Amino acid sequence: DSGVTQTPKHLITATGQRVTLRCSPRSGDLSVYWYQQSLDQGLQFLIQYYNGEERAKGNILERFSAQQFPDLHSELNLSSLELGDSALYFCASSVDESYNEQFFGPGTRLTVL
Amino acid sequence: GENVEQHPSTLSVQEGDSAVIKCTYSDSASNYFPWYKQELGKGPQLIIDIRSNVGEKKDQRIAVTLNKTAKHFSLHITETQPEDSAVYFCVTGNQFYFGTGTSLTVIP
Numbered sequence: 001d002s003g004v005t006q007t008p009k010h011l012i013t014a015t016g017q018r019v020t021l022r023c024s025p026r027s028g029d030l031s032v033y034w035y036q037q038s039l040d041q042g043l044q045f046l047i048q049y050y051n052g053e054e055r056a057k058g059n060i061l062e063r064f065s066a067q068q069f070p071d072l073h074s075e076l077n078l079s080s081l082e083l084g085d086s087a088l089y090f091c092a093s094s095v096d097e098s099y100n101e102q103f104f105g106p107g108t109r110l111t112v113l
Numbered sequence: 114g115e116n117v118e119q120h121p122s123t124l125s126v127q128e129g130d131s132a133v134i135k136c137t138y139s140d141s142a143s144n145y146f147p148w149y150k151q152e153l154g155k156g157p158q159l160i161i162d163i164r165s166n167v168g169e170k171k172d173q174r175i176a177v178t179l180n181k182t183a184k185h186f187s188l189h190i191t192e193t194q195p196e197d198s199a200v201y202f203c204v205t206g207n208q209f210y211f212g213t214g215t216s217l218t219v220i221p
Contacts, residue, residue: 104156
């Protein structure tokens with residue numbers, strides 16, 4: 001158990017809908033990262049937050065947004081969902097914003113029908 | 114952005130043999146090179162990392178070598194065991210670029 005929790009574990013929704021994925025980092029970790037894992041794209045970095053502020057952005061679509069709250073938990077919002085958004089979404093956390101080990105949660109499997 | 118190439122994509126070895134996975138990268142500014150292991154149904158987990166001021170690092174049966182001049186680094190697993198079967202990812206850039214993964218199968 002990495003100490004990172006993600007909810008829900010599974011999510012099934014329809015095209016055009018909006019969903020919110022939630023992540024609680026390990027106790028004491030200030031950085032949160034979001035990744036998308038699909039069969040054809042591998043593990044793609046989406047976005048990083050550090051202590052409530054956006055720190056780095058990867059290949060995150062404009063339909064996706066995230067935020068980190070004062071209690072350090074983070075949410076990833078996915079809107080106008082398309083079939084191609086079906087994937088595993090991982091959250092990871094690390095102690096700070098420098099190059100250190102990232103601890104990954106168990107992931108949320110999103111299925112868009 | 115960073116371009117990370119990882120080879121091979123699949124690897125089967127007999128238990129007790131060694132396994133080697135290689136990655137090349139393009140960003141010369143990269144200075145942190147971790148390797149993650151992902152077991153079925155789980156998130157990736159760090160198994161070893163190396164920083165650019167070191168050429169080699171070893172942790173029991175696992176070692177990583179780095180050639181910054183050639184921009185490549187490798188994961189070496191010796192005396193492989195069935196529980197080593199998983200997908201392995203190299204990571205580089207600012208730690209956000211994952212390789213395409215190597216599915217390792219250790220045959221008992």
